[in-house]
Amino acid sequence: MKLIIGVGFFFTSLILAFIILSSKRNRPRERSLISRFKSRFKNKDRRRERITEEFSYSLMTDPEINITIGTWYNEDELREKADIHRARLSKHGRSKINGEMLYLGPKGGVYKLTPEGKKKYL
Numbered sequence: 837m838k839l840i841i842g843v844g845f846f847f848t849s850l851i852l853a854f855i856i857l858s859s860k861r862n863r864p865r866e867r868s869l870i871s872r873f874k875s876r877f878k879n880k881d882r883r884r885e886r887i888t889e890e891f892s893y894s895l896m897t898d899p900e901i902n903i904t905i906g907t908w909y910n911e912d913e914l915r916e917k918a919d920i921h922r923a924r925l926s927k928h929g930r931s932k933i934n935g936e937m938l939y940l941g942p943k944g945g946v947y948k949l950t951p952e953g954k955k956k957y958l
Contacts, residue, residue, distance in 0.1 A: 895920050899928040902935060 876882055895901055903917050924931035925940045932938070938948050938958070947955040 892916065892920060896923060896927075899924045899931045901932065903931070903933045905934055 895903060903921055905914060905917055909917070921931050921933050921938075925938065925946065929940045930937055936948055938946050939955075941947050941955070941957065945957050947957045950956050
């Protein structure tokens with residue numbers, strides 16, 4: 837009776853050890869920090885994001901650059917361009933959008949200059 841229990845315990849422990857070892861072999865190895873950096877650096881989506889960020893930053897710093905807003909842009913692009921326009925108005929006091937220079941008035945209103953030099957509030 838003790839022999840049967842001992843043999844059963846031996847086979848059970850042998851099966852458990854096999855299951856544990858096989859699960860460790862099938863688990864994907866953790867990638868090193870360098871390989872994760874390389875894969876992120878080479879990722880095309882990440883490059884597109886970085887180019888977009890750099891372009892947005894260049895638009896933010898120079899209010900003379902024209903921001904074009906058209907009907908063909910999707911909602912996210914329109915919101916981003918409008919946010920950049922508002923930020924330029926508040927930071928620099930002026931912003932060029934769709935070929936027109938808009939200015940921020942002393943009381944917070946937005947206006948453009950007419951050819952006669954008068955302020956036309958929008």
